[in-house]
Amino acid sequence: MTNPDKTGLKPTCREAHRLVSEGMDRELSFVERTxxxxxxxxxxxxxxxxxQMALLRTAMRRFPDEHGK
Structure with missing residues (x-):
């Protein structure tokens, strides 16, 4: 028997956290975003x-890199 949260439309909190984090590194698919x-x-x-993750992403983009850019 499969877990309905794992295969259903609404992911678990753990999966949502994973998707938020992965969305920082790559574009999520339409199904993942939905x-x-x-x-x-x-x-x-x-x-x-x-x-919070969006705030960190914005802050890191404004932070000067180590190479003086």
């Missing part, structure tokens, strides 16, 4: 995590 958005609509904790 599943993540569905989860974020109902999960305040993961929504906060997503916001």
């Amino acid at each position: 599943r993540l958005r569905l989860h974020l609509m109902v999960c305040d904790g993961c929504t906060r995590f997503n916001g």
Whole structure:
């Protein structure tokens, strides 16, 4: 018997965190983005995590690199 959360539309919090993190390194597929958005609509904790990751991403882009750029 398969876990309905693992195969259903709404991912678990663990999978949502993985998708948020992977989305920083690569473009998520349409299905991944849709599943993540569905989860974020109902999960305040993961929504906060997503916001924190976005803030870190923005801060790192503004931080000068070690090579003086």
